[in-house]
Amino acid sequence: MWRLFRTERMWQPRALKDRYDVVIVGGGVHGLATAYYLGQRGVREVAVLEKSYLGAGGSGRNTAIIRSNYRTPEGVAFYDESVKLYEALSARLGFNVLFSQQGHLTLAHTDSAIVGLRVRAEVNQLGGVPSRLVWRDEIAKLVPAMDCSDRPRYPVLAALYHPPGGIIRHDAVVWGYARGADRYGVHIHPFTEVTGIDVADGRVTGVRTTRGDVKTAAVLNATAGFCSTIATMVGLRLPITTHPLQAFVTEPLKAFLDKVIVSSNLHVYVSQTDRGECVIGSEIDPYPSYSHRSTLPFLESTAQHTLELFPCLKHVRVLRQWAGICDMTPDYSPIMGEVPGIRGFYLDVGWGTYGFKAGPVAGRRMAELIATGRTPDLIKPFSITRFSEDRLVGEKAAAAVSH
Ligand code: PYC
Numbered sequence: 001m002w003r004l005f006r007t008e009r010m011w012q013p014r015a016l017k018d019r020y021d022v023v024i025v026g027g028g029v030h031g032l033a034t035a036y037y038l039g040q041r042g043v044r045e046v047a048v049l050e051k052s053y054l055g056a057g058g059s060g061r062n063t064a065i066i067r068s069n070y071r072t073p074e075g076v077a078f079y080d081e082s083v084k085l086y087e088a089l090s091a092r093l094g095f096n097v098l099f100s101q102q103g104h105l106t107l108a109h110t111d112s113a114i115v116g117l118r119v120r121a122e123v124n125q126l127g128g129v130p131s132r133l134v135w136r137d138e139i140a141k142l143v144p145a146m147d148c149s150d151r152p153r154y155p156v157l158a159a160l161y162h163p164p165g166g167i168i169r170h171d172a173v174v175w176g177y178a179r180g181a182d183r184y185g186v187h188i189h190p191f192t193e194v195t196g197i198d199v200a201d202g203r204v205t206g207v208r209t210t211r212g213d214v215k216t217a218a219v220l221n222a223t224a225g226f227c228s229t230i231a232t233m234v235g236l237r238l239p240i241t242t243h244p245l246q247a248f249v250t251e252p253l254k255a256f257l258d259k260v261i262v263s264s265n266l267h268v269y270v271s272q273t274d275r276g277e278c279v280i281g282s283e284i285d286p287y288p289s290y291s292h293r294s295t296l297p298f299l300e301s302t303a304q305h306t307l308e309l310f311p312c313l314k315h316v317r318v319l320r321q322w323a324g325i326c327d328m329t330p331d332y333s334p335i336m337g338e339v340p341g342i343r344g345f346y347l348d349v350g351w352g353t354y355g356f357k358a359g360p361v362a363g364r365r366m367a368e369l370i371a372t373g374r375t376p377d378l379i380k381p382f383s384i385t386r387f388s389e390d391r392l393v394g395e396k397a398a399a400a401v402s403h
């Protein structure tokens with residue numbers, strides 16, 4: 001009887017050892033997924049160090065949108081693998097991550113926005129990703145609650161319809177990977193802040209933490225919001241600026257919306273969770289900052305734009321508002337791989353507003369790199385050397401919303 005009601009621990013508290021084969025800095029979806037896939041490959045002496053609780057950063061603050069309708073062939077192939085991993089994740093982890101592939105619509109309200117979406121539809125289709133342009137009549141059928149008339153200031157003209165896109169329970173993804181990694185013997189250490197990284201003769205030799213020093217030959221920077229701070233510990237300056245990204249959630253409503261709606265022109269995205277709440281966000285704040293504060297101007301402008309699409313929400317109350325911080329690269333693509341000249345220092349950073357949806361593929365491919373020493377083809381385009389080699393992977397046009 002007792003066994004029936006016993007609460008299972010998702011991961012075990014462990015003593016911090018003074019040596020690990022791999023130290024992962026950051027206990028969000030990227031760090032935990034990498035630990036999980038390292039464990040799956042038989043790499044056992046792995047520690048995940050997180051300065052707060054698991055998922056305290058971007059993994060617990062994002063709006064949980066999953067999609068692969070990117071703009072470059074490199075981006076499409078990469079995020080497509082992530083969507084496929086997400087599709088199988090509940091079964092693989094034995095833990096329901098509540099992935100709802102309800103479909104994703106990026107709206108166009110201007111002719112030039114339609115041109116941008118047409119390019120994405122073609123790149124997506126060439127990469128085998130289901131996406132197509134749809135016009136107002138079809139949009140009105142897909143999203144009956146949205147105002148598709150000529151009444152709004154910027155009427156909806158067309159959309160990029162991406163059926164595999166959807167929303168997920170982000171906490172469940174974090175917990176599921178943590179539990180899976182723990183079962184492979186990974187040591188997960190929340191509330192353990194990295195304060196320094198030791199490098200000797202061009203090689204990583206250890207990390208210093210608030211709970212003691214650890215020797216290791218491999219350190220992965222899998223942090224979001226603070227990736228520049230960690231990189232500075234090895235003397236590396238990243239081409240990144242950090243900006244807040246805000247969101248809010250409404251009181252629960254009867255189900256009325258079963259598609260993810262994004263409007264770059266109106267700077268807003270909206271989805272409805274299985275609990276009935278609307279999750280609503282906008283673009284990054286236009287100023288660099290590490291602030292996690294919500295602001296009234298964001299709430300006012302985002303609510304106003306939401307009402308242009310969904311006037312039916314006009315009397316709905318806001319339940320809560322929050323902010324996270326995003327590391328923005330110049331081309332809106334991540335930086336992944338080992339850093340030339342610093343043996344054993346790996347980057348999985350610069351995720352901007354896309355990080356959560358990339359967690360599984362980033363974890364799987366970073367684990368492959370760390371375990372085998374070979375950079376997988378899928379992440380080669382995202383190396384840090386692209387900035388000096390003039391081969392940017394421009395994904396700004398595929399941001400849910402951008403300036
Ligand atoms: O890229 O889909 C996205 C997104 C939504 C919110 C932040 N990023």
